[in-house]
Amino acid sequence: MNGQTYFTAAELAEIAKTGGLMNFPHTKQGVNALAAREGWNALPSSRKRGGTKGGGGMEYHFQVLPEALQALIAGLQIKAGLIARHDLEAERDRRQLAAIRTSALSAEARAAMDARAEILLSIDGYAISQGKTRAWAIAQFLDALTAFVTRQVVEQRRDAGEILTDREATSLTVPLLLTSQDGFHLDPARIAKANDRSAAPVIKRSALYEWFKARDERGVIALAPAATKEVQPIPAAFADFLKFYARPSKPTIADAHGEYLKAAAAVDVLQRMPLTLSQVKYILRERMNNIEKQVGREGLLTLRSRLAYVTRTTDDMWPTTIYTADGKTFDAEVADPVTKRPIRPEITTVLDVVTRKVVGISLARSENQRSVAEALRNACVASGIPAIFYVDRGPGYRNQALDADVSGLMGRLGITKMHAAPYGSQAKGRIERPNATIWDTLAKRFTTYIGADMDKEAGQKVHKITRRELKEFGESRHLPTWEEFVRLAWAMVEEYNNKIHTSLPKFEDPQSGKTRHMTPNEAWAAHVAAGFEPVPVDQAEVDDLFRPYEIRTASRSEVQWNGNKFFHEALEAYHQKKVMVGYDYHQADRVWVREFDRDSGQPGRLICVARFGGNSERYVPLSFEHAAIENRAKGRLRRLDAKREAIEAERDGLLQIEFEGTEVADFIETAPTPEPAEVALVINNASEAPPAVRRRVFASDADLAVWALANPHEVSARQLEVLRDCMARSNARELFRLSGVDTEALRTLLRAAA
Structure with missing residues (x-):
């Protein structure tokens, strides 16, 4: 009615009846009679009703109506406008509320709602395009969905190699109504998403009608899946x-x-x-x-290891800014350079964090201060002195030789040492990964590999062979020699430094023209080309710079270190004064004596190189390394003595168990012990005695070895056993060498006899 100016007789009667206007007819016939009496039909403002449904009736303009009816219509129009505006505002509020509810939905629920809305819109669109009802379009959609599912089954059978019938083969060429542009044009994945709790592209007829009803009554938001019940708190x-x-x-x-x-x-x-x-x-x-x-x-x-972590970047750093180091026990056995026994070397690797280049290694028996110092020495001499040395909290990195203010390597080289945080091994991933890449790969190239990936049966076989050879010959040809291990270790480092590293920047390969990641050596060269210059170590000071120093007091031209006294005339002027004594791990016959600079706490001017002159404890100088080896040997012997005593005590305890004799029961018949018969010895002096065989006697094991090498075909099994026992003992082998016995030829003889 809002803005309406022409009214039919029926509309006027309904308005008068609804408004309670008593002086105006309340029926259509009454209004027509009033219009005939008043002559409304002949007025220019009146008009025939348009359309066939109007029946040719008249429509009367608002101005010809009585004033009371005009006032009633005007009031109704104002009221209708207010209602329309209210409905508009209500619809706007409803849409805002729906948007809020939609934003509060989970991503999964919002995706299901959108998929359902798309399906309903597609069904309505197909019904309109075909000029049919919604119910007809729903039935067509369900048939199309069934045809799609059937097509999937046929395609699976075809892909599996099954033979299809002619009807099935023909059906594969027919366009699907569900996905074609002339049909519903839907993605089957959207149908599966609309199911919410089922991944199959199947929708029931009842579900479609429920979705249409919910959308028509409450909007698209009603298509969202119902929220699950409120999560209850975990019981106390x-x-x-x-x-x-x-x-x-x-x-x-x-x-x-x-x-x-x-x-x-x-x-x-x-x-x-x-x-x-x-x-x-x-x-x-x-x-x-x-x-x-x-x-x-x-x-x-x-x-x-399960928590979030922070990635550290080195984009704005130069090489040698940070070195990091870590030790790793080698996962393969090699021959000890002294005893020839199998050992697993301890490898210390120093890595430049910026370029990922391995700048130094050391190979030793354990991760200790000497191996760490040697690795740092190699790294500094080869690549430059770092600003920061980032290491873990192992014993090799927390000791006086590294940390002391006076003589520690860090202070003398001006290096700041940083320790990894406790329980923060993830921060040292840059050194842990190369450790695995380099040394695990090298270990697997040895037949004596004993890592987790080694086949158990093969590992046991190699173990038995090496132990048998060690027992018989004192060494095993299956164990790699120390020299071979050292050579392959450095070759492996060089191979790693020339291998592409995915964490390094990319560049265009000048040979292939393709873009790839740099190798550590190429990254280092790129920084050098950009102006980087490492802090070098003066070659004239290499040895002394890395030589450990300790504070000692000079007395009567002598200084003492490691239980040995070293003498030089120049020390006479430093009697009862503190000096700094530098020593080499491998040279026990000399020490380097320098002045003690009290201001810097560092070694000062070189005074002299003092020589081993006299020692009340030893006549042969005891080097640091030999002293450690001797102490270790003494400890091992003490442990063996204690173990032997425990075994003997256990044996003696068993022998002391008393055995009580028991009498034979009287119901058991015992046979009398037979008397031994006399044996007559008949000597026939007429017969000739067989020639006596003389057993060859040797003055020593060395003489036996010399004779065995000269007469290999006459050696008996017992003699071979004696020689194997000798070759299994280091002191016997040394005696053979001093006696001029060719031990290698003897090993070959014993292997051939085995």
Whole structure:
């Protein structure tokens, strides 16, 4: 009615009736009669009603109507305008509320809502394009969906190699109504998404009608899947269960739940009801993440490996800014350079953090201050002195030789040492990964590899062969020599430094013209080309700079170190004064004596090189390395003595067990012991005695070895056994060498006899 100016007789009658206007007809016939009496039909403002449905009736202009009716219509029009504006505002508010609700939906629910809206819009569009009803379009959609599912089954059979019927083969050439542009033009993935809880592209007829009804009544927001029920808090009783589950021994859920029920049964029955096994499994599976469920079962270090981490960048750094180092026990056995016994060397690797280049290594028996110092020495001499030395908290990096203010390597070289945070091994990944890349790869190239990837049967076979050869010959040809190991280790470092590293920048390869990542050597060369210059070590000071120094007091031209006294005339002027004594790990016959600079705490001017002159304890100088080896040997012998004493005590205890004799029961018949018969010895002096065989006697094992090499075909099994026993002992082998026995030829003889 809002803005309407012409009215029919029926509309005027309805308006008068609804408004309660008593002086105006309330029926169509009455209004027509009034219009005939008043002559409204002949007025220019009146007009025939248009359209066939109007029946040719008259429409009367607002101005010809009585004033009372005009006032009533004007009031109704104002009211209709207010209602329309109210409805418009209500619709706007409803849309805003729907937008808020939509934004509050989860991504999964919003995707399902959009997919359902797309399907309903496609069905309505297909119905309009075909001039049919919605119900007809729904039926067509369901048929198209069934045809699509059938097509999928046929295609799967075809891909599996099955033979199709003619009808099935023909059906594959027919366009699908569900996906074609002339049909519903829908992606099957959208249908699967609309199912929300099912991944299959199938929708029921009832679901479609429910979606249409919900959309028409409440808008698109009503198509969103119903929210699941509110998540309930975890029961307080679950904390009691965790007391038995959150343990480092990692008990199973069933075992921890059983212990929890036993503890709950001992509590008053009025306490909270215990959780069932199903409830406990559900909470662990659905309500707790992988970190929460492992608290108490794993240590802090393991838990940190599951947490977020910060990536550190070195884009604005020069090489030698940071060196990092770490030690690794080699996963293969090599021959000890002295004893020839199998050992697993300890390798210390120094890496430049910026370029990922391995700048130095050391090969030793354990990760100690000497191996760390040697690796740092190699790195500084070859590539330059670093500003920061970033290492872990192992014993090789926390000692006086490195940290002392007076004589420590860090202070003398001006290097700042940084230790990795406790439980922060992830921060040292840049050195841990090369350790695995270089040394694990090299270890697997040896037949004596004993890592986790080694086949158990093959490893046991190699172990038996090497131990048998060590027992028989004192060494094994299957063990790589120390010299071979050192050569291959440095070759492996060079191979790593020339290998492409994905964490380094990319550049255009000048040979292939393709873009690839740099190698560590190429990254180092790129920095040099950009103006980088390392801080070098003066070649004239290389040895002394890395030589450890200790403070000693000179006395009567002598200084003492490692139990040895060293003499030089120049020390006479420094009697009872503090000096700094530098020593070499391998040269025990001399020490380097320097003045003690009290201002800097560092070694000063070189006074002299003092020589070993006299020692009340030893007549042969005892080097640092030999002293350590001797102390270790003494310790091993003490442990062997203690073990032998324990074995003998156990044996003596068994021999002291008393044995009580028992009498034979009187019901057992015992046979008398037969008397031995006399044997007559008949000597026939007429017969000739067989010639006596003389056994060859040797004055020493060395004489036996010399004779065996000269007469290999006459050596008996017992003599071979004696020689194998000698070759298995280091002192016997040394005696053979001093006696002029060719031990290599003897080993060859013993191997051939075996």
